[in-house]
Amino acid sequence: MKKRIAALTVALSLSMFGAAAVCAQAPATAQAPPAAASATAAAPQAAAPAAAAATQSAAPAAGVAVKAATAPVKGGAAPAKITPNRGITIGMFALIIAVTMGVVVWAAKKTQTASDFYTAGGGITGFQNGWAIAGDYMSAASFLGMSGLISLYGIDGFMYAVGPMFSFIAILLVIAEPCRNAGKYTLGDILSFRSSPKVVRGVAALSTVTVSIFYLIAQMVGAGKLMQMLLNIPYRVSVVGVGALMVAYVVFGGMKATTWVQIIKASLLMGATTVLCLLVAIKAGFNPVGFFTDVVSNSAIQEHVRMNVLKDVIAKPGVDYGQRFLEPGLFLKNPLDQISLGLAWALGAAGLPHILMRFFTVPSAKDARKSIIVALFLNSSFFFMISVIGFGAALYLTPQAISAVDKGGNMATLLLAQHMGGGAGSLGGDIFLAFICAVAFATILAVVSGLVLAASAAIAHDVYVNIIKDGKADQQLQVKVARITSLFVGTSAIVMGLMAEKENVVALVALAFAVAASGNFPVIMFSLFWRKFNTAGIVSGLVVGTISALALVMVSPVMTYPKKIAADAKKVVETLEKKQAGGAVLAEKEVQALEKSRTEYVKNKDGKSMVGLDAPIFPLKNPGIVSVPLGFLAAFFGCLLFRERRAEEMFDEIDVRQNTGIGIAKAADH
Amino acid sequence: MSEKQQWEAIANHSKFIELKRRKRNFLFSWWIISTIYYLLLPVISGYFPEAFRVKVIGPINFGYLFILSQFVMAIGVAIYYAHVANKTFDRLTKQLLEALQ
Numbered sequence: 040m041k042k043r044i045a046a047l048t049v050a051l052s053l054s055m056f057g058a059a060a061v062c063a064q065a066p067a068t069a070q071a072p073p074a075a076a077s078a079t080a081a082a083p084q085a086a087a088p089a090a091a092a093a094t095q096s097a098a099p100a101a102g103v104a105v106k107a108a109t110a111p112v113k114g115g116a117a118p119a120k121i122t123p124n125r126g127i128t129i130g131m132f133a134l135i136i137a138v139t140m141g142v143v144v145w146a147a148k149k150t151q152t153a154s155d156f157y158t159a160g161g162g163i164t165g166f167q168n169g170w171a172i173a174g175d176y177m178s179a180a181s182f183l184g185m186s187g188l189i190s191l192y193g194i195d196g197f198m199y200a201v202g203p204m205f206s207f208i209a210i211l212l213v214i215a216e217p218c219r220n221a222g223k224y225t226l227g228d229i230l231s232f233r234s235s236p237k238v239v240r241g242v243a244a245l246s247t248v249t250v251s252i253f254y255l256i257a258q259m260v261g262a263g264k265l266m267q268m269l270l271n272i273p274y275r276v277s278v279v280g281v282g283a284l285m286v287a288y289v290v291f292g293g294m295k296a297t298t299w300v301q302i303i304k305a306s307l308l309m310g311a312t313t314v315l316c317l318l319v320a321i322k323a324g325f326n327p328v329g330f331f332t333d334v335v336s337n338s339a340i341q342e343h344v345r346m347n348v349l350k351d352v353i354a355k356p357g358v359d360y361g362q363r364f365l366e367p368g369l370f371l372k373n374p375l376d377q378i379s380l381g382l383a384w385a386l387g388a389a390g391l392p393h394i395l396m397r398f399f400t401v402p403s404a405k406d407a408r409k410s411i412i413v414a415l416f417l418n419s420s421f422f423f424m425i426s427v428i429g430f431g432a433a434l435y436l437t438p439q440a441i442s443a444v445d446k447g448g449n450m451a452t453l454l455l456a457q458h459m460g461g462g463a464g465s466l467g468g469d470i471f472l473a474f475i476c477a478v479a480f481a482t483i484l485a486v487v488s489g490l491v492l493a494a495s496a497a498i499a500h501d502v503y504v505n506i507i508k509d510g511k512a513d514q515q516l517q518v519k520v521a522r523i524t525s526l527f528v529g530t531s532a533i534v535m536g537l538m539a540e541k542e543n544v545v546a547l548v549a550l551a552f553a554v555a556a557s558g559n560f561p562v563i564m565f566s567l568f569w570r571k572f573n574t575a576g577i578v579s580g581l582v583v584g585t586i587s588a589l590a591l592v593m594v595s596p597v598m599t600y601p602k603k604i605a606a607d608a609k610k611v612v613e614t615l616e617k618k619q620a621g622g623a624v625l626a627e628k629e630v631q632a633l634e635k636s637r638t639e640y641v642k643n644k645d646g647k648s649m650v651g652l653d654a655p656i657f658p659l660k661n662p663g664i665v666s667v668p669l670g671f672l673a674a675f676f677g678c679l680l681f682r683e684r685r686a687e688e689m690f691d692e693i694d695v696r697q698n699t700g701i702g703i704a705k706a707a708d709h
Numbered sequence: 710m711s712e713k714q715q716w717e718a719i720a721n722h723s724k725f726i727e728l729k730r731r732k733r734n735f736l737f738s739w740w741i742i743s744t745i746y747y748l749l750l751p752v753i754s755g756y757f758p759e760a761f762r763v764k765v766i767g768p769i770n771f772g773y774l775f776i777l778s779q780f781v782m783a784i785g786v787a788i789y790y791a792h793v794a795n796k797t798f799d800r801l802t803k804q805l806l807e808a809l810q
Contacts, residue, residue: 194772194773194776197773197776198750198751198754198776200776201747201750201776201779201780204779204780204783205743205747205779205783207783207787208740208743208744208747208783208786208787209740209744211786211787211790212736212737212739212740212786212790213736213737213740327769328766328767328768328769331767331768331769331773332767332768334768335768361768362762362764362768362770365768365769365770365772365773366758366761366762366770366772367754367755367758367761367772368754368758371754371755373755374751374752374754374755374756375755377751377754377755378748378751378752378755380751381747381748381750381751382748385744385747385748405799408790408791408794409791411787412787412788412791415783415784415787416784416787419780419783419784422780423777423780568733688713689713689716691713691716691717691719691720692712692713692716694720694729695716695719695720695725698725698728698729698732698802699719699725699728699802699805699806700802701719701806
């Protein structure tokens with residue numbers, strides 16, 4: 040069996056390498072990115088979603104590249120493009136695949152029981168787990184998207200880093216240790232402790248699968264687009280490739296492989312970020328005041344803020360456009376939306392099943408505590424360094440050059456790496472750029488694996504073992520079912536990723552977070568801390584929280600509204616036609632823009648959003664401010680409607696367990 | 710004693726009641742305080758942006774320093790919690806376990 044696993048993994052990694060090599064030989068020009076020569080009037084509208092994606096995201100690479108076609112080019116110059124050296128880059132990809140596959144072979148040998156598969160047998164140390172949790176947060180979206188946002192919009196981008204960083208506080212103080220003490224493998228284990236197990240496990244599994252799948256699809260689409268943009272690997276090939284690797288990690292290596300892949304990737308990412316940040320710091324002479332003085336007095340940044348962001352064609356007197364870059368409000372416009380997003384971060388991350396699952400991999404509550412503190416340290420330094428990289432990219436590359444490559448700024452980190460390594464075409468630049476690309480690739484792989492594992496655990500452990508088999512399944516069967524489920528979840532994710540190529544995945548990320556904050560978080564809290572809480576409360580809290588979050592996102596501005604696209608296109612058409620009527624001759628670019636906007640108008644003028652709306656009903660992109668209170672209220676009143684004696688009587692047990700860890704060994708055995 | 714009664718006995722143990730009370734007071738008050746401080750960021754930047762524009766050192770303004778202070782606050786709370794948990798909560802838990810034997 041062991042040999043078979045090893046052979047399979049090796050075969051798989053070889054075939055991946057083969058696929059990558061084939062792509063390498065494909066002419067780089069074959070997949071020339073569509074020249075999105077839209078008029079400048081349409082540009083801001085298109086750029087916004089891409090940036091918003093990067094920001095909302097917990098982790099996902101969703102933001103990256105969602106709208107990342109090459110930007111409109113000014114003055115007829117050749118389209119700006121980032122071209123990593125394919126040979127070096129693919130070599131580094133192969134190295135990462137080889138190393139992680141080695142980890143999988145090693146982990147597969149040690150994965151014998153259900154506990155091994157779901158929680159690495161509780162054998163991860165607090166320090167290692169801290170790196171793995173930090174890795175879950177360091178996504179391609181934060182690595183590429185956040186620095187890009189800072190390089191284009193200044194301090195508003197930096198403000199986004201606070202949410203993910205702060206989300207550890209709720210986890211540290213009220214979630215990690217109690218869950219470690221009271222739980223076993225999944226969210227369902229904690230919730231079903233003193234309620235009707237089957238009903239609660241069913242609902243909890245449904246919620247876990249929903250959150251994980253939303254997140255997963257966003258990641259898969261992001262991965263496909265990123266690989267397409269960086270290496271011209273066709274979208275389908277990258278989605279299938281990333282998916283195949285992810286399935287191999289989880290099916291063979293379970294939690295042990297997933298954790299170690301995450302640790303390896305987090306170390307690579309921290310290393311790359313530190314080097315890049317240090318290079319910026321050296322260039323700035325380790326002088327923050329001097330650095331920011333350079334930023335605000337940089338004429339390119341001043342012009343970018345005035346023309347591209349604020350659209351003041353004529354400079355307004357008394358406005359310091361450079362200083363404006365360090366002031367809020369260039370990107371974030373709606374304060375209520377910010378508070379809503381802040382709430383989703385503060386509570387949602389604590390309700391994400393794939394994060395929750397990591398607390399079960401350490402032997403004790405003390406280790407769970409340590410892992411969160413390590414993760415908090417790592418992530419704070421990571422996000423701080425990302426802000427330095429973002430401002431550094433703005434200063435040393437100019438926002439104009441960054442947005443010329445990608446409208447959302449997602450390529451800022453990569454461009455800076457190339458620049459700092461010695462510039463495009465130089466060996467140092469090529470190697471550094473290739474390394475950063477490979478790190479971005481590893482990032483996606485690691486994050487999707489954790490998601491597949493969380494979704495599979497909910498189906499295999501909660502639904503199959505505990506609902507269908509009444510908890511009576513031997514270890515061998517449990518592991519087998521878990522592996523089959525992972526294969527099934529992974530394959531579905533690949534298929535959905537392929538189907539969602541043209542979809543607006545930004546909404547999915549907002550959804551995953553909103554559901555975790557409004558559905559999962561309230562019921563976890565009440566289960567752990569409120570004596571009267573019971574089955575009815577769990578079910579109503581999960582159902583109302585999830586549905587209200589889903590419904591609000593469906594009618595929010597995050598969705599695509601064809602009528603709005605049509606209206607914008609019409610505006611472009613009218614402007615250009617007026618110009619034409621006035622006797623002016625349109626430039627080639629403008630003629631193309633006119634054609635494109637006309638087709639866009641015709642295509643979208645009678646369209647409706649996914650739920651049949653012309654315009655959003657709910658004004659905020661993030662539903663948290665409404666759906667979180669709804670989730671809490673539903674859990675509260677649902678519980679009061681039905682009294683459950685058994686749940687109340689068993690509160691003493693969960694209370695003692697979660698506070699002291701008594702009985703934890705028992706929880707880990709059975 | 711049935712299993713239920715055993716749990717009940719521990720839950721009513723004076724050491725356990727003390728541990729639980731101190732933990733809850735500490736955890737919830739720090740959680741609420743830090744969350745309020747955290748939510749001040751979107752509130753000030755959204756509704757009182759002038760406050761963030763005040764320059765403090767060269768071009769570095771209050772807004773930038775306030776964002777940095779969030780990082781300091783989170784790390785500070787984490788370190789303080791680790792300190793209290795290692796010193797007080799773990800000790801009380803150990804005492805309870807010893808008393809139960």
